Structures are given as C-alpha cells and as structure tokens.
Amino acid sequence: MSMFKSGDILETIAMFTQENLDVRTVTMGISLLDCIDPDPRRACEKVYSKITAKAARLVPVVESISAEYGIPIINKRISVTPIAMLLGACPDADPVDFAKALDAAGKAVGVNFVGGYSALVHKGFSAGDARLIESIPRALAQTDIVCSSVNVGSTKSGLNMDAIRMMGRAVRAAAEQTADRQCIGAAKLVVFCNAPEDNPFMAGAFHGPGEPDCEIHVGVSGPGAVRAALAKLPKDAPIDQVAELVKRTAFKITRVGQLVANLASQQLGVPAGIIDLSLAPTPAIGDSVANILEEMGLEQCGCCGTTACLALLNDAVKKGGVMASNHVGGLSGAFIPVSEDAGMIAAAQSGCLTLEKLEAMTAVCSVGIDMVIIPGDTAAETISGLIADEAAIGMVNSKTTAVRVIPAIGRRAGEVLDFGGLLGYGPIMPVNTASCKTFIDRGGRLPAPMQALKN
Amino acid sequence: MKAFVTVIGHDTVGVIARVSGLCSQLNINVEDVTQSVLQGMFAMIMLVDLSACNVPHDEMHKAFARLAAEMDMQINVTRQEVFDAMHTI
Numbered sequence: 293m294s295m296f297k298s299g300d301i302l303e304t305i306a307m308f309t310q311e312n313l314d315v316r317t318v319t320m321g322i323s324l325l326d327c328i329d330p331d332p333r334r335a336c337e338k339v340y341s342k343i344t345a346k347a348a349r350l351v352p353v354v355e356s357i358s359a360e361y362g363i364p365i366i367n368k369r370i371s372v373t374p375i376a377m378l379l380g381a382c383p384d385a386d387p388v389d390f391a392k393a394l395d396a397a398g399k400a401v402g403v404n405f406v407g408g409y410s411a412l413v414h415k416g417f418s419a420g421d422a423r424l425i426e427s428i429p430r431a432l433a434q435t436d437i438v439c440s441s442v443n444v445g446s447t448k449s450g451l452n453m454d455a456i457r458m459m460g461r462a463v464r465a466a467a468e469q470t471a472d473r474q475c476i477g478a479a480k481l482v483v484f485c486n487a488p489e490d491n492p493f494m495a496g497a498f499h500g501p502g503e504p505d506c507e508i509h510v511g512v513s514g515p516g517a518v519r520a521a522l523a524k525l526p527k528d529a530p531i532d533q534v535a536e537l538v539k540r541t542a543f544k545i546t547r548v549g550q551l552v553a554n555l556a557s558q559q560l561g562v563p564a565g566i567i568d569l570s571l572a573p574t575p576a577i578g579d580s581v582a583n584i585l586e587e588m589g590l591e592q593c594g595c596c597g598t599t600a601c602l603a604l605l606n607d608a609v610k611k612g613g614v615m616a617s618n619h620v621g622g623l624s625g626a627f628i629p630v631s632e633d634a635g636m637i638a639a640a641q642s643g644c645l646t647l648e649k650l651e652a653m654t655a656v657c658s659v660g661i662d663m664v665i666i667p668g669d670t671a672a673e674t675i676s677g678l679i680a681d682e683a684a685i686g687m688v689n690s691k692t693t694a695v696r697v698i699p700a701i702g703r704r705a706g707e708v709l710d711f712g713g714l715l716g717y718g719p720i721m722p723v724n725t726a727s728c729k730t731f732i733d734r735g736g737r738l739p740a741p742m743q744a745l746k747n
Numbered sequence: 748m749k750a751f752v753t754v755i756g757h758d759t760v761g762v763i764a765r766v767s768g769l770c771s772q773l774n775i776n777v778e779d780v781t782q783s784v785l786q787g788m789f790a791m792i793m794l795v796d797l798s799a800c801n802v803p804h805d806e807m808h809k810a811f812a813r814l815a816a817e818m819d820m821q822i823n824v825t826r827q828e829v830f831d832a833m834h835t836i
Contacts, residue, residue: 296751296830296834298790298792300830300833301751301792301830302755302790302792304825304829304830304833304834305753305755305823308823308825309823359804359805359808360804361825361828361829362808362823362824362825362826362829363829544833547832548832548833550832551829551832
C-alpha cells in the first residue's frame with residue numbers, strides 16, 4: 293500500500309465506475325493477402341478460414357483480461373486487408389460474397405465489427421476498386437457487422453474526384469437500401485483522405501498492405517475522465533493549466549490501453565501494433581467531447597471559441613498519450629461524432645452547432661464530419677461536395693479527415709434518427725442545398741498541394 | 748497477483764469484517780488495509796493477494812458484487828498493475 297496513495301487508487305476507481313473510462317476497442321488486424329485466389333468461392337473460403345483461425349481466441353482472451361484486471365473493455369473487432377485487393381484477382385466475382393464471408397467469420401468468432409470492405413483509390417482505380425465501390429450499398433444492406441471505407445485522397449496524390457463523385461452516390465444508396473433500418477448502411481461507411489492503415493476504430497478500420505500478417509491494436513477512450521478532471525480546476529485557471537491537466541489525464545488513460553495491449557499481445561501470441569490515442573465519446577451522459585470543450589469555458593459546443601478549445605484538447609491528448617505508449621498510430625486525437633456524443637447532440641438540437649462549424653472543427657482534430665445525419669433529400673452531388681471539402685482540409689493539412697454522413701431517407705431537417713446502442717441518435721442537420729453538380733461532374737484528379745513536395 | 752479491493756459508500760457497522768470474511772472464504776490474503784472519508788463517502792482500500800484464490804476470476808467478481816449489493820456499497824477488485832501503469836512512470 294505504501295507505494296500507492298489512497299487518492300490515486302480512488303481516482304482510478306472513479307474513472308472506471310463514474311466517468312466511463314474504458315478501453316474502447318481491441319482490434320485484431322489480419323492480412324488477407326495470402327487469400328487471393330482467381331476462384332472467388334475458394335477466395336471466400338480462405339478468408340473465412342484465416343479470420344476464424346487467427347481470431348479464434350480474441351474474444352475470450354480479451355474478456356478474461358477485462359475480468360482479471362478489472363478494466364472495462366468494450367469492443368472486440370477485426371480489421372482486414374482492403375477487399376478490393378482480393379477482388380482484383382477475380383473479375384467475375386460478386387463482391388458482396390466477400391462481405392458475406394467477412395460477416396460470417398466475424399459472427400463465428402463473436403466480434404462486434406469487421407472492417408475492411410475497402411478500397412484505396414486516392415490516385416486512381418486498379419482492378420477490383422470500382423466494382424467494390426459500386427457494391428458497397430448492397431454489401432452493407434446484406435450484412436450486419438461489416439464496415440466499409442474508401443480512401444479518396446491524400447496529401448501526396450491529391451483528390452480522386454471520380455471516386456468522390458462515386459462515393460456521394462454510394463452514401464445515398466447505402467442509406468436508401470437500409471431505409472427500413474434507420475438508414476444504418478450509411479453509418480457503416482466512411483470516406484477518407486489520408487486514411488491510416490492501422491486504425492482500430494470503426495467504421496474506418498482496415499489492415500493496410502504495409503502491415504504485418506497479424507497484430508493487435510488498442511483504441512483507448514475516456515472523455516468522461518478528462519471532463520471530470522477539468523471540472524475540478526478553478527474557472528479562472530489560465531488555459532496553460534487546462535492543457536497540462538488534459539495531458540496528465542490522457543497519460544493515465546493511455547497507460548491503461550498500453551497495459552491491455554501488452555497483455556492481449558502476450559496472451560494471443562500476436563505482435564502489438566499501435567495504440568490509438570483517442571477521446572472517443574459515447575452517448576452516455578458525461579462521456580462527451582463537447583462537454584470537455586464546455587468545461588473549458590464555452591456556453592455550448594459550437595459557439596465562437598470552439599475550434600480553439602478543440603485544437604488545445606486534440607494536441608494535449610497526443611502530448612499526454614505519446615509518452616504513455618510504445619507505438620502510436622491510427623486516428624489519435626479527439627473524435628467529434630455528433631450522434632454518439634450527448635453534448636454534440638444537444639448543441640446540434642439547439643442550433644448552436646452547425647455543419648459549417650463542424651467542418652471548421654475538423655481542421656484541428658482527428659477524423660471529420662462523423663455520424664452527422666442529413667436530410668433525406670440531400671443530392672448525391674452535395675454529399676460529394678461535402679466529401680471534397682473535408683478531403684481538401686485533410687490533404688492541405690497533411691492529416692486524416694473523413695466523412696460519415698447518414699442521409700435520413702424520407703425525413704427532413706429537425707427530425708430525429710435513432711440508431712440505438714453505441715451509434716446513438718441525433719437531429720437531422722440542415723445542409724446548404726445550393727448545387728455543386730457542375731464541379732462534381734467534372735471528375736478528374738484535383739492536384740496534390742505544395743505540401744506533398746517534401747523530398 | 749496483487750490487487751486492490753476498494754469499498755465505497757455510506758459507513759455501516761461491520762464493513763471490514765464482512766469484506767475480510769469474504770476474502771477469507773475465497774482464500775484471498777489481506778496484506779494491508781486503509782480507510783478514509785472522501786467527499787462525505789466512506790472509502791476502504793485493501794491490498795490483497797489473489798494468487799491462492801480458490802475460485803476463477805469471474806466467480807470472485809460475482810461474489811464481491813453480491814456482497815456489494817447486500818451492503819449497498821460499491822466494491823471493485825482491480826489488479827495492482829493497473830495502478831502501476833496509471834500512477835507511476
């Protein structure tokens with residue numbers, strides 16, 4: 293006991309029990325490059341066997357670590373090689389068969405999600421890419437736990453505007469084909485610029501071609517713990533003290549993640565990949581990134597000052613977390629998914645938080661326009677325009693950005709869409725409806741910025 | 748296999764006796780005990796050794812959860828490594 297202060301012990305217990313501190317996900321990355329086969333049936337069989345073999349013990353081992361150490365671990369997930377890479381070898385295959393194989397394998401081992409129904413097309417399309425993208429809405433409608441992502445741009449290559457045009461349509465179609473299920477298809481689809489190849493978080497997780505055969509990533513969380521720490525700071529404390537406190541708290545949160553990564557890697561006999569230093573909110577009261585910004589001194593998230601507070605938060609989380617972990621990767625930063633964050637939902641409902649302000653916020657934090665529900669009659673070109681704007685922010689600032697919007701088919705701005713569970717619920721946010729169709733219809737490739745020329 | 752058992756709630760008669768009684772029943776050795784009042788709440792912290800515990804982890808957690816419900820207090824059993832990671836560099 294002498295080594296520990298009672299205050300430290302009780303602080304940790306309060307973080308776990310009252311402030312929703314948890315390890316958000318343990319994600320096993322599995323390469324499927326050795327499953328490529330010109331016969332699609334054989335390829336799908338290989339995919340199923342490899343996933344169920346590699347991840348057979350993932351769920352029980354993670355659950356036993358959680359029970360043994362007293363650390364809540366919420367999700368167990370799998371990310372795989374972008375399926376478009378397997379599809380290239382079999383030109384006559386129905387891509388959805390691969391999605392079904394992923395779905396079945398994921399269910400067999402008991403994980404929450406399998407990510408990697410993906411294509412990397414930031415510079416152009418190779419064999420399999422266009423077919424995969426066209427099949428995404430159908431794949432998401434016909435499976436339950438498969439997630440899809442497409443990388444449409446990068447700082448080095450510019451933006452693939454043909455892919456951006458396709459993705460506007462894919463997002464709409466994914467919502468339309470699941471209109472009877474709260475348009476859930478679109479909630480499982482992310483469009484990236486500068487997508488990380490080792491991201492453990494859904495829906496954008498995939499296992500990049502430069503990764504090892506199999507590895508374990510951990511995504512930490514804990515907005516509630518950061519907010520609770522800031523609540524104890526006097527309201528007139530200088531902003532430097534706010535940053536310092538966020539760093540200290542992020543350090544503690546991340547060390548828990550690193551401990552879980554070490555244990556999982558050891559017990560599964562799989563190398564540890566990265567820790568994703570993230571503040572991922574949940575709809576639970578108090579577990580909100582918006583509430584942290586409000587604790588810093590904003591009346592409500594979305595008001596003037598929001599972008600500055602978020603910039604501080606995002607940076608301090610990284611500074612605190614980086615010393616607490618061996619390898620940092622994934623998205624690493626504060627997430628601002630609207631429907632998964634009670635404070636963001638309230639701010640969107642009151643009209644304080646708008647889509648335009650969210651876009652500004654994405655310039656200083658990880659990810660982007662995430663879990664935003666938009667009117668059901670939003671045109672595909674308008675969604676493409678939104679994707680192009682976000683991708684441009686990521687491209688110019690050498691950072692990851694993404695779009696995950698859900699067109700609420702048959703509903704209008706101001707109404708509510710409820711997904712239930714971790715995906716939460718949210719008001720339908722109005723979108724600027726002036727047309728960008730001529731711009732989107734041009735297609736082509738938006739040139740890479742000067743920032744690309746670093747060599 | 749050291750762990751901290753934390754017991755938090757309104758103070759009642761026999762808290763130490765009942766929690767250490769359960770430890771003894773599960774063959775968990777109590778190595779140190781401290782108690783304090785934090786923001787009006789009673790908090791007891793026990794350092795225990797789980798290596799000779801006679802039931803699996805999930806059953807042990809269930810036994811403590813049952814006792815917590817009976818006593819209307821919050822009981823957590825958390826391995827020492829977690830606190831090591833969070834509070835030491």
